Amino acid sequence: MADTMRGVYTNLTEIRRNVFSNVAKIAYDMKEDDEKTTRRKIRDLPYEIIPGDVATYRESVFLERAIVEQRIRLAMGLPLQGVDKRESLTDGLADASVPETYYEPPLVNVIKFACNACADNTYRVTDACQGCLAHPCREICPKGAISFKDKKAYIDQEKCIHCGMCFNTCPYHAIQHQVRPCADACGMHAIGSDEHGRAQIDYEKCVSCGQCLINCPFGAIADKSQIFQVIQAINRGDEVIAEVAPAFVGQFGGKGNVDKLRQAFTMLGFSGMEEVAVGADLCTVQEAEDFMEEVPEKIPFMGTSCCPAWSVMAKTEFPQYAECISMALTPMTLTARLLRQQHPNAKIVFVGPCSAKKLEAMRKSVRSEVDFVLTFEEMMGMMKARGIDEYTKLEGEGSSDFEVASADGRGFAVAGGVANAVVNAIKVMDPEREVNVVNAEGLENCRKMMKDAVKGKYPGYLLEGMACPGGCVAGAGTLQSINKTAAAVKRYSKKSPHANATENTFRDKIPSLEREEDGK
Structure with a gap:
């Protein structure tokens, strides 16, 4: 997959770099600050990076801050918080504050509630379909998954085996092959889906090349830092x-x-x-x-x-x-x-x-x-x-x-x-x-x-x-x-x-x- 976002300064780039710079500043300040002040600065950080009460990137400002909180923890070398139990942003701070600390695997992490649960390896008909007389997509489909409704092709996802024959034969290029960007970028085929359709990494296959990190347009994948x-x-x-x-x-x-x-x-x-x-x-x-x-x-x-x-x-x-x-x-x-x-x-x-x-x-x-x-x-x-x-x-x-x-x-x-x-x-x-x-x-x-x-x-x-x-x-x-x-x-x-x-x-x-x- 072509790395289409590289070199483009996006909202995601800004958030990611704001997290790194602010975590670094807090770490430097720890030379003078006491532990109570450090914890307060860390807890305040999501509100500094995502100010106000109106969402800019997601459906809710609370979700935006929750995602930033997870990125802050990863930037500190800490594991993701469990979303099913009460846990503070600063939990584990004492462990992270020791120079000899080396992060615990996994290195690359999926922030589940940031994931868009993108469709992966599906074929869908776009508005470019002309409902042509030949119907080559229907004729070539080995599973009879394609029919015509209102003069437009329709793919039955239950029957589709993702062979791509319809995609290759459509004279109008009206059939789109939709893939999850992170999975498409992963040369190890290590990214699949969990029961909710969200990205899931098979760590037995993952070699931490990081291509998923930079190809997820929702910023749902991040690695741990040692800043x-x-x-x-x-x-x-x-x-x-x-x-x-x-x-x-x-x-x-x-x-x-x-x-x-x-x-x-x-x-x-x-x-x-x-x-x-x-x-x-x-x-x-x-x-x-x-x-x-x-x-x-x-x-x-x-x-x-x-x-x-x-x-x-x-x-x-x-x-x-x-x-x-x-x-x-x-x-x-x-x-x-x-x-x-x-x-x-x-x-x-x-x-x-x-x-x-x-x-x-x-x-x-x-x-x-x-x-x-x-x-x-x-x-x-x-x-x-x-x-x-x-x-x-x-x-x-x-x-x-x-x-x-x-x-x-x-x-x-x-x-x-x-x-x-x-x-x-x-x-x-x-x-x-x-x-x-x-x-x-x-x-x-x-x-x-x-x-x-x-x-x-x-x-x-x-x-x-x-x-x-x-x-x-x-x-x-x-x-x-x-x-x-x-x-x-x-x-x-x-x-x-x-x-x-x-x-x-x-x-x-x-x-x-x-x-x-x-x-x-």
């Missing part, structure tokens, strides 16, 4: 370091001035900020070496590892080929391990476009390195809470512990960028070797790519999978349109003095990082 816990760590005086994904360019304005962004993070209370593109360079070298050693002698093809939603889908649905998905550590993890070498007691926060990274950070082998994950949208909430509306006006102070990432490492954010980086690295290491590549965007297309690979269509190939159409720049937590961000990332990549990952001297640290993994 509250990150700010508690900052308030406590911990050393908190941000590692920012390559897709950051242009997200907060500007054209990729890292020093200005680093200063903005310092103003938020972070001790430092580094680019994950350095970890992308290390990941590139690992995958290039693994590919040259294993394909096709040990495995028939190799899939990239950096997108957690794609790799989990591939390993889960094709378990017999799980070893064909690269075991290289992801850029997020590699960057965190570099930081941990130099700052062993720091809290490390990954800031990026992806909700699936929140689940990746919960894995036991990664949790000890990445303490928190925030999306760009959540980070914008923190900036707004501290009055940093446009970081491009800053002077640009700050320094980095890392070497500048390569152009290829920075290009990881755009579809095709990972495979391109690996191929370029292999060209340096083994100039005579030819590497064939195929890439897929969106989990439906990733699944098709894997099916073809399993059938032998891609012998010796490098497979790049990206759960989000367009790559990381299309992640659920981004702020800008996909095309705008992709162009900004490509411009920024060209500014690097290093062309590809093999030129980064940090690649020498890979063995030590691998030994650290082996020892865990």
Whole structure:
């Protein structure tokens, strides 16, 4: 499904970002406020976001506030309230106020009373029907579900088997195929309906790609945030370091001035900020070496590892080929391990476009390195809470512990960028070797790519999978349109003095990082 709402600032966008910024402000104020004041501010927040007594978006202002209350709780990392029992908005606040708190699953949640109970996979006749003489829709229907009433086609939903033959044969395109937007966006087919027709997520299938979050026009699906816990760590005086994904360019304005962004993070209370593109360079070298050693002698093809939603889908649905998905550590993890070498007691926060990274950070082998994950949208909430509306006006102070990432490492954010980086690295290491590549965007297309690979269509190939159409720049937590961000990332990549990952001297640290993994 095309992401039709991305880059369009809607009422839903405004509410979502108001929740993030206000929750962040309350969290920062907790350094000075007592618990009673904090609870009062949280209870007052729905009335500040939805003021007055006249409904603007829904049938009732009370419903609007109830939905906002649920979003506030999720933004604090708390579970949804039960609607069938008396429960306060601030219940669980003490648990949320501890920096070490990690949210309890599920990560992605359906706010049931916000759901529109959209029809899913139904065929309906529109006013475009001309009641034509041929009646091809009726004639082709295998179940006799179509009749004519008042010279218009009518589909009996009890008989319809949703085959779509009428949809495809109508010469006026008068039959509409109606699907639930969230389910249509879910490449895992993890969204169905409960007994009331409302969206329901099958968490056994869900990989937290977040596409449902951004494709529900009613804002009924949201994931949990760690804004509250990150700010508690900052308030406590911990050393908190941000590692920012390559897709950051242009997200907060500007054209990729890292020093200005680093200063903005310092103003938020972070001790430092580094680019994950350095970890992308290390990941590139690992995958290039693994590919040259294993394909096709040990495995028939190799899939990239950096997108957690794609790799989990591939390993889960094709378990017999799980070893064909690269075991290289992801850029997020590699960057965190570099930081941990130099700052062993720091809290490390990954800031990026992806909700699936929140689940990746919960894995036991990664949790000890990445303490928190925030999306760009959540980070914008923190900036707004501290009055940093446009970081491009800053002077640009700050320094980095890392070497500048390569152009290829920075290009990881755009579809095709990972495979391109690996191929370029292999060209340096083994100039005579030819590497064939195929890439897929969106989990439906990733699944098709894997099916073809399993059938032998891609012998010796490098497979790049990206759960989000367009790559990381299309992640659920981004702020800008996909095309705008992709162009900004490509411009920024060209500014690097290093062309590809093999030129980064940090690649020498890979063995030590691998030994650290082996020892865990």
